[in-house]
Amino acid sequence: MTDINRAIEQLEWNREPRSLYEPVEYTLASGGKRLRPTLAMLASQMFEGNDEDVLPAALALEVFHNFTLLHDDVMDRAEVRRGRPTVHVLWNDNTAILSGDQMMIEAYRLLSGVPEEKLPKVLRMFNDMATGICEGQQYDMDFEARQDVSLEEYMNMIRLKTSVLLANALQTGAYIAGATEAQQQRIYDYGINLGLAFQIQDDLLDVYGDPATFGKATGGDILCGKKTFMLLTALHTATPAVREEIEAHLSATDTAQHKIASMTAIYDRLHVREKAEEAIAEYTGKALECLEALPHNDAAEALRNLANKLTNRKI
Amino acid sequence: MTDINRAIEQLEWNREPRSLYEPVEYTLASGGKRLRPTLAMLASQMFEGNDEDVLPAALALEVFHNFTLLHDDVMDRAEVRRGRPTVHVLWNDNTAILSGDQMMIEAYRLLSGVPEEKLPKVLRMFNDMATGICEGQQYDMDFEARQDVSLEEYMNMIRLKTSVLLANALQTGAYIAGATEAQQQRIYDYGINLGLAFQIQDDLLDVYGDPATFGKATGGDILCGKKTFMLLTALHTATPAVREEIEAHLSATDTAQHKIASMTAIYDRLHVREKAEEAIAEYTGKALECLEALPHNDAAEALRNLANKLTNRKI
Numbered sequence: 001m002t003d004i005n006r007a008i009e010q011l012e013w014n015r016e017p018r019s020l021y022e023p024v025e026y027t028l029a030s031g032g033k034r035l036r037p038t039l040a041m042l043a044s045q046m047f048e049g050n051d052e053d054v055l056p057a058a059l060a061l062e063v064f065h066n067f068t069l070l071h072d073d074v075m076d077r078a079e080v081r082r083g084r085p086t087v088h089v090l091w092n093d094n095t096a097i098l099s100g101d102q103m104m105i106e107a108y109r110l111l112s113g114v115p116e117e118k119l120p121k122v123l124r125m126f127n128d129m130a131t132g133i134c135e136g137q138q139y140d141m142d143f144e145a146r147q148d149v150s151l152e153e154y155m156n157m158i159r160l161k162t163s164v165l166l167a168n169a170l171q172t173g174a175y176i177a178g179a180t181e182a183q184q185q186r187i188y189d190y191g192i193n194l195g196l197a198f199q200i201q202d203d204l205l206d207v208y209g210d211p212a213t214f215g216k217a218t219g220g221d222i223l224c225g226k227k228t229f230m231l232l233t234a235l236h237t238a239t240p241a242v243r244e245e246i247e248a249h250l251s252a253t254d255t256a257q258h259k260i261a262s263m264t265a266i267y268d269r270l271h272v273r274e275k276a277e278e279a280i281a282e283y284t285g286k287a288l289e290c291l292e293a294l295p296h297n298d299a300a301e302a303l304r305n306l307a308n309k310l311t312n313r314k315i
Numbered sequence: 316m317t318d319i320n321r322a323i324e325q326l327e328w329n330r331e332p333r334s335l336y337e338p339v340e341y342t343l344a345s346g347g348k349r350l351r352p353t354l355a356m357l358a359s360q361m362f363e364g365n366d367e368d369v370l371p372a373a374l375a376l377e378v379f380h381n382f383t384l385l386h387d388d389v390m391d392r393a394e395v396r397r398g399r400p401t402v403h404v405l406w407n408d409n410t411a412i413l414s415g416d417q418m419m420i421e422a423y424r425l426l427s428g429v430p431e432e433k434l435p436k437v438l439r440m441f442n443d444m445a446t447g448i449c450e451g452q453q454y455d456m457d458f459e460a461r462q463d464v465s466l467e468e469y470m471n472m473i474r475l476k477t478s479v480l481l482a483n484a485l486q487t488g489a490y491i492a493g494a495t496e497a498q499q500q501r502i503y504d505y506g507i508n509l510g511l512a513f514q515i516q517d518d519l520l521d522v523y524g525d526p527a528t529f530g531k532a533t534g535g536d537i538l539c540g541k542k543t544f545m546l547l548t549a550l551h552t553a554t555p556a557v558r559e560e561i562e563a564h565l566s567a568t569d570t571a572q573h574k575i576a577s578m579t580a581i582y583d584r585l586h587v588r589e590k591a592e593e594a595i596a597e598y599t600g601k602a603l604e605c606l607e608a609l610p611h612n613d614a615a616e617a618l619r620n621l622a623n624k625l626t627n628r629k630i
Contacts, residue, residue, distance in 0.1 A: 020453040071416060075409040094390040094456060097412060101386060102449040104419060109442040120431050127424040134417040138335040141409060
């Protein structure tokens with residue numbers, strides 16, 4: 001983790017025009033968990049690869065991830081990210097669009113630093129991942145205007161928007177380190193399931209989390225009527241009468257506090273929390289299962305701990 | 316040209332979600348000169364390369380070019396492109412941003428289809444070109460708010476925004492076909508100079524062009540006070556009194572017709588048209604000179620004709 005942070009700090013953004021590169025620097029200096037490069041490094045270590053071979057791809061993934069956040073924040077009109085004003089707020093929309101474009105290019109530039117014989121496949125996998133994320137973001141936006149989103153569609157959306165990047169980080173690390181196709185597939189699947197568990201956990205914490213440890217105010221998803229695992233599960237389990245009740249609450253011009261309290265009460269009655277916890281346990285279990293047939297070593301242990309830690313975040 | 320158009324038509328966009336891919340398809344179906352892929356193919360043919368080896372890169376360049384137009388139109392609030400409503404007008408800003416992102420990824424996907432042993436350098440050159448274009452667009456936007464833009468800064472901006480993509484198309488085609496470093500550099504320089512001549516020609520036509528052949532109404536640059544070769548040359552040659560006159564015209568809340576007529580009269584008095592024509596001739600000459608030391612064959616002849624045709628467009 002320290003190495004990755006140091007490597008990110010060492011990326012050189014002191015270039016002209018400053019108006020293009022300052023927002024890039026600002027975005028990458030905002031911290032975050034550096035989860036994706038960590039996964040790439042651990043996957044490489046699991047197969048006894050060299051850290052320096054995978055580092056360019058690990059950095060590319062972090063820069064790409066931050067690019068998606070930058071553009072998503074413009075599209076979602078989000079004003080705060082990791083406790084700081086977003087780029088389009090601090091500068092403007094055009095700067096956010098163009099600096100984001102430049103970050104995507106920087107991601108590809110970093111990626112091109114992997115060992116040459118590995119580049120063609122690494123690039124292909126990266127492109128597929130990047131396309132998946134765009135498709136996931138588009139579904140997410142499309143869902144806002146739709147009232148008939150199924151839980152299955154939702155799971156596919158979060159697979160694309162969250163899981164494929166984690167899975168790609170892991171597969172890329174494993175591939176560069178020399179893992180077999182079957183091993184790459186297993187560690188990819190570990191990432192997919194980890195991402196699903198992680199996103200459902202995020203949806204759960206938005207309702208039941210402790211704002212102090214969750215890092216942001218709870219109830220945000222309820223207030224904007226976001227189709228989360230919680231809401232879709234509630235709508236799916238509810239009787240027609242309760243369904244109407246939910247829809248009334250969501251469209252009511254109520255106080256924020258009352259809206260959150262009413263929806264939480266419905267979630268309580270429908271045991272949505274338990275259903276979310278079951279789903280998290282299921283996907284975490286699947287993720288851990290994927291690790292079984294892979295080498296058992298320190299890196300594997302770290303990935304196991306990561307799965308447990310990420311999906312049992314303190315509520 | 317026909318082959319390139321056919322290859323672009325054969326790109327498959329019939330994927331989900333439609334809301335992501337329809338704008339991509341719409342953008343690529345809008346035609347245009349297909350100049351960049353044509354340059355890549357001609358450069359390859361000059362060095363007796365195989366068309367199919369360079370085609371993936373040629374298509375990547377066309378998709379990338381169209382991506383830049385899509386995002387530029389959002390940033391510039393342009394409502395019409397090639398006679399049709401722009402994507403952000405027909406759909407919305409978010410769709411334009413995300414479909415543009417997806418087009419950039421598609422460009423990299425196409426690029427990855429070049430012969431594997433050529434991929435590392437092709438990718439590096441592509442990244443440098445893409446960064447140049449972002450920097451050029453940023454300078455272009457920065458110039459809007461500045462009153463002290465020099466002609467030198469302007470030439471650097473159009474080199475980045477227009478020339479490097481043409482130059483990259485040519486170098487990529489030549490490199491894949493097996494040209495030497497020195498030959499690649501010459502054909503790259505041909506592209507740089509061609510792009511400069513082409514852009515100054517565009518600035519000239521915005522004032523003196525015939526709307527019927529120019530393809531859009533003239534005077535657009537004058538109305539939005541854009542820092543073009545024409546305006547910067549005028550400001551550079553003008554006496555302090557005429558300079559004040561220009562600034563008064565540009566800030567006046569005059570009718571469009573009157574503003575255009577007044578500025579054109581000043582350009583006439585300062586012989587800006589002749590100065591632009593001299594610059595066009597100079598850069599076209601330099602471009603043609605670059606071709607001298609390269610193989611003389613049909614492809615070279617086509618590049619020579621292109622330079623003459625592009626920069627002697629009917630006024």
